[in-house]
Amino acid sequence: MIRVLDENGGLLNITNYFFFHIYIFLQIYCLATCSNHYFNTYNLFWTLIASPLFAVGSTAVTMSRKLEPVCSLSGHTDRVWQVAWDPAGRTLASCSADKTVRLWSETGAGWSCATILADGHERTVRGVAFSPSGRLLASASFDSTAAVWDREQAWECAATLEGHESEVKAVAWSRSGKYLATCSRDKSVWLWELTDDRELDFECAAVLMAHTQDVKRVSWSPVEDRLASCGYDDTVRLYRDDGDDWVTGAVLKGHSSTVWAVAWDGAGKRIASASDDGTVRIWAETQPPDQWSCVALLSGFHQRAVYDVAWCPLTGLLATACGDDAVRVFAEEPGAGDGGAPAFGLVASVPRAHGRDVNAVSWSPTERGLLASAGDDNLVKLWRVSEE
Amino acid sequence: MSGSDRLENVNPQIHSTAGQRPVTAAELDNSVTDPIDAREVFDLVRDIADPEHPLTLEQLNVVEQELIEVDPAAGLVQVQFTPTIPHCSMATLIGLSIKVKLERSLPARFKIDVRITPGSHASERAVNKQLADKERVAAATENGRLLEVVNQCLVPPAAAGGA
Secondary structure, X not given: OOEEEOOOOOEEEOOOHHHHHHHHHHHHHHHHHOOOHHHOHHHHHHHHHHHHHHOOOOOOOOOOOOEEEEEEEOOOOOOEEEEEEOOOOOXXXXXXXXXXXXXXXXXXXXXXXXXXXXXXXXXXXXXXXXXXXXXXXXXXXXXOEEEEEEHHHOOEEEEXXXXXXXXXXXXXXXXXXXXXXXXXXXOOEEEEEEEXXXXXXXXXXXXXXXXXOOEEEEEEOOOOOEEEEEEOOOOEEEEEEOOOOEEEEEEEOOOOOOEXXXXXXXXXXXXXXXXXXXXXXXXXXXXXXXXXXXXXXXXXXXXXXXXXXXXXXXOOOEEEEEOOOOEEEEEEOOOOOHHHOOOEEEXXXXXXXXXXXXXXXXXXXXXXXXXXXXXXXXXXXXXXXXXX | OOOOOOOOOOOOOOOOOOOOOOOOHHHHOOOOOOOOOHHHHHHHHOOOEOOOOOOEOOOOOOEEEEEEEEEOOOOEEEEEEOOOOOOOOOHHHHHHHHHHHHHHHOOOOOEEEEEEXXXXXXXXXXXXXXXXXXXXXXXXXXXXXXXXXXXXXXXXOOOOOOO
């Protein structure tokens, strides 16, 4: 049984075979005729069939919180692709098609740009991530390299990781800082092991070729050495160290188009995935080890592709970045979990958060409700979600 | 990939072209708001050169005003284009040229969706997915060689010296 929240926050249960048959019929119909992926089977099913029938007794969307603007940070001269916080929550990194990484920090006068890392990449910088110690910053670029920058050397570019054949799309550090994962349009995920953290030597520990198309994002579990990746083949894939080798585990299928981002919850038990199909899915390991299933579908909220999703470890709130220029915040409904199935409701949104597509969202790891976003309007913005 | 050795569509049908858009008094009046419409978008893409022939996309009926939808309030522009043959390997390049031209010409607030006219191409789904992927489009337009090919298509055939 899947439990889903519809547009109005109503809870829908597929328990009835009749509706299940309508759903299967629509799925076949859509496969045969539907070329517009924004209007996929699920949306069609919920909009036309399920939501009017199940609307009785549904709970309304409660916009119980506010997303207040804190500041808007300008400086990048082209679209900003991603933002990342350092673990202390004092430095925010942003990367851009202007080939630079900017580091922002708060001084007495508010947030401002403290450092520009301009000499590491020849093309767009697509992704950034701080190591768990906060000392190292990794960046991923369309120039097919990843770079590692060292805070202790005044943010000099301390290492360049070469190996991918084409654009590197994302970087992520494991919770211990021992591994750095990179992924690329060449369909591969590389795991780099930091073998000497004084000299900053990296060795390739594994090349994982599970995806059949570009890999858009990599994300490590916050509690164990377990990696998730997602991409243009519409799937999320999981990897773990079986003691001997890195092996590919579960394949999470369900999205009907590119999966742009994956995010773990604070406990490392669930994964949220954001897709070009305009939905967010929540996955849980229903049968360890490695039996995952989709336990919630956030459908009908986003008008266009969802480019990023972030799960706040402090508040449990889920934020999304969308191609419809909006930033949205979802909260898990308390006590909704019979059979462990969660339900999420939209609690805050800013329709014109950015002047163009929003590409990234990231929660502060130290300050409750502080959210950073980045967009095609060249801006980085900070928001504060009010407490309920 | 270039069609210089062997043309994929050797003898394409050439269609008549629309005339110049008449300029109305309201358009010249700065006090009247003049929202962007389908004809204006059509005027932006009609002279894009076909990568294979010294002809425009309009002359080959690859773009038609009827297949352009504009919602100025929502900031949406949707363009459908029709490759001349269902196996045209240039479809992605044509779509990319249309997309780049519109991104360069229209105000930044517009979302531009470029898709193949349903049923007109064998790899319709795959081409549409590529064109909708803004990261792939961004990487492609950062690639100097590919950008040069796109830029060549954006020079109208007449200006480039015709056949």
